Amino acid sequence: MKVQALLLAASLVLQGLGALPGLDVAEAAEVEKPNVTIGVGGKPLLYYLPLTLAERLGSFKDEGLNVAINDFGGGAKSLQALIGGSVDGVTGAYEHTIRMQQKKQDIRAVIDLGRYPGIVLAVRKSEADKLKTVANLKGAKIGVTAPGSSTHILVQYAFAKAGLKSDDASFIGVGSGPSAVAAMQRGEIDAIAHLDPVISKLQDLGLIDVLIDTRTTEGTEQLFGGMNPAAVVYFKESFIKANPKTVQAFTNAFYRTLKWLETATPEEVAATVPEEYWLGDKDLYIKAFIASRESYSTDGAIDEASMKSALNLIATTDPSFNASSIDFSKTFDDSFLVKARDR
Incomplete structure (x- = not known):
């Protein structure tokens, strides 16, 4: 394990990241499940930009994670993959954590990536x-x-x-x-x-x-009538309990990516994503990012008003949904986010 930590430390130094405050290289190398599969429904979309950036900037590797990303046809399919066990976590809509709670599936978000749907x-x-x-x-x-x-x-x-x-x-x-x-x-x-x-x-x-x-x-x-959270990173509660260091590593990686995105220029963002995401026009991609920039979270948090807004969306579109049964504390676990910020 010490060898892994030394190799990771050397990698961080070479990337100019070794001096990041609070980064515990040994801890990053000791995740319970270094090889993790994440589902997403439409990775090239700007809705999921933080996922692509975390991948391309090396944020996952910096945290000791080897992440395989399965791109499905839509968010509902990536959720199905999580329930079925073919992926370990999902970058998808916050509302899924609410819907699954009523279905007795304990799915919890650990960090918010988008403040608004961007749709x-x-x-x-x-x-x-x-x-x-x-x-x-x-x-x-x-x-x-x-x-x-x-x-x-x-x-x-x-x-x-x-x-x-x-x-x-x-x-x-x-x-x-x-x-x-x-x-x-x-x-x-x-x-x-x-x-x-x-x-x-x-x-x-x-x-x-x-x-x-x-x-x-x-x-x-x-x-x-207010804010409405969009893309989050969510896992089964059973996975979170079994792999807390792995979930912390994920949260750290995404939080650092959000902070990078907060100050990055549109040109830097376009240069970081794969060229095929531009749909054949880099300048157009830059315009698209500028149009969507307000939608990204800067702190990874979801407040209660936003949670209520998401619940109202579900209750409005599904009259049979029992909104009174939802416990918001079981839809978003901010304990990992707090630690990521403290670093």
Whole structure:
């Protein structure tokens, strides 16, 4: 173990990270489960940018973790993978921790990555004269990353506020990257609920008009009446209890990544992610990041008001959901975040 610690220390020094305050190299090397698999539903999306940055900046390796990332078609599928046991943790929507609690599945977030959903609901520009409001979307074909994912649920929430039923439109899974752009280009959908860089690409192509924009504080407050947490890192409670050092290492890695992101330039961000994430246009990716920048968490925390907002979204879209049964303390364990900050 001492050899591992020395090798990790040398790696950190070479990367200019050896002097980071509070970084205990020996502790980082002694995680219970150094080889970990994380699920995600659409890794190239800016919604999950902190995951890609943690990977590309070496934040996981700095904490003694060898992380394999499984990219699924949507957040609902990555959640299913966690329940099924094929991944150890998930970078996904906070609302999943609430839904699973009612299903007697103890899933807990340990750090928040996104303060706002970052999801945009937009209509095909050629149909914009007819589809001026959410209520006009009755009977429309709406593209989402995957049925049951956060993009789908946000539209259902908007429908409820507009007096529509959740099945008043057809929802079509269009994936998370070029396939989503192609679906709009080919005329397969009338509207789309999606994230950047897909939304910025469609705007640049002149294909859409925006109805709802939760990339910003203003747009999020207009829809939810306040904040609404988005992507978090969550694990089964059983995994957290069995692997506390591993979970701490994950939290440390993501917290450091959020602090890097807080001051990074758009150009630095674009240079860090894989080129294929640019959708063929680096300048467009930079614009997309700037449009979404407000959505990222700077401290990793979720306050009670935001938790209540997430619960209200679920209760609104699912009348059978028993909101009174939810214990927020079991949806978000901030003990690892506190230690990450103290470092």
